[in-house]
Amino acid sequence: VTVQYRQDRGAVVPLRVHTVVISVQHDEGVSLEEMRRSLKEQVVKAVVPAGYLDDDTIYHLQPSGRFVIGGPQSDAGLTGRKIIVDTYGGWGAHGGGAFSGKDYTKVDRSAAYAARWVAKSLVKAGLCRRVLVQVSYAIGVSHPLSVSIFHYGTSQKSEKELLDIVGKNFDLRPGVIVRDLDLKKPIYQRTATYGHFGRDVFSWEVPKKLKF
Numbered sequence: 337v338t339v340q341y342r343q344d345r346g347a348v349v350p351l352r353v354h355t356v357v358i359s360v361q362h363d364e365g366v367s368l369e370e371m372r373r374s375l376k377e378q379v380v381k382a383v384v385p386a387g388y389l390d391d392d393t394i395y396h397l398q399p400s401g402r403f404v405i406g407g408p409q410s411d412a413g414l415t416g417r418k419i420i421v422d423t424y425g426g427w428g429a430h431g432g433g434a435f436s437g438k439d440y441t442k443v444d445r446s447a448a449y450a451a452r453w454v455a456k457s458l459v460k461a462g463l464c465r466r467v468l469v470q471v472s473y474a475i476g477v478s479h480p481l482s483v484s485i486f487h488y489g490t491s492q493k494s495e496k497e498l499l500d501i502v503g504k505n506f507d508l509r510p511g512v513i514v515r516d517l518d519l520k521k522p523i524y525q526r527t528a529t530y531g532h533f534g535r536d537v538f539s540w541e542v543p544k545k546l547k548f
């Protein structure tokens with residue numbers, strides 16, 4: 337999905353959906369026309385708010401035609417779980433470590449959740465409108481090697497001031513992240529679809545009330 341945005345003092349505001357591309361494998365008995373109609377009515381219109389779709393929105397639905405044979409039978413070198421799709425879709429930075437296949441003790445997963453939690457909490461508190469949170473670790477060292485905050489000019493406070501607020505409100509040691517976000521619970525089946533971010537069923541999606 338390609339979205340057209342407007343920049344507003346460092347923040348970005350979605351205006352409209354420019355293009356939608358979907359390719360889905362289907363049964364032999366389903367016609368191309370039926371697939372395209374179903375994708376538009378049951379997928380696009382069900383997911384994208386109507387206000388973002390207009391007469392100029394471009395749809396590439398099954399652009400290569402019928403898609404009956406798929407998977408390893410038709411492609412070599414298939415990718416695994418796509419970490420960018422699982423997180424921010426290329427919009428935000430990603431550390432490079434996959435989530436699925438790792439347990440909650442691995443910072444590739446737990447610290448990414450924590451960074452998301454920190455970012456949402458800062459925005460919810462009205463401290464900024466857009467923010468990037470970066471955290472780095474070393475194996476065997478409990479405290480983060482570094483924590484960085486970038487607010488893209490959307491905050492009345494300096495990035496140093498935001499960093500101080502984060503330091504007073506969050507303990508980003510891996511064990512504490514597991515405790516605070518309750519990551520020992522069997523919650524991970526839900527992350528198998530629709531990504532890891534953006535749904536309030538996950539603890540890291542519920543902003544923390546900050547003291548500052």
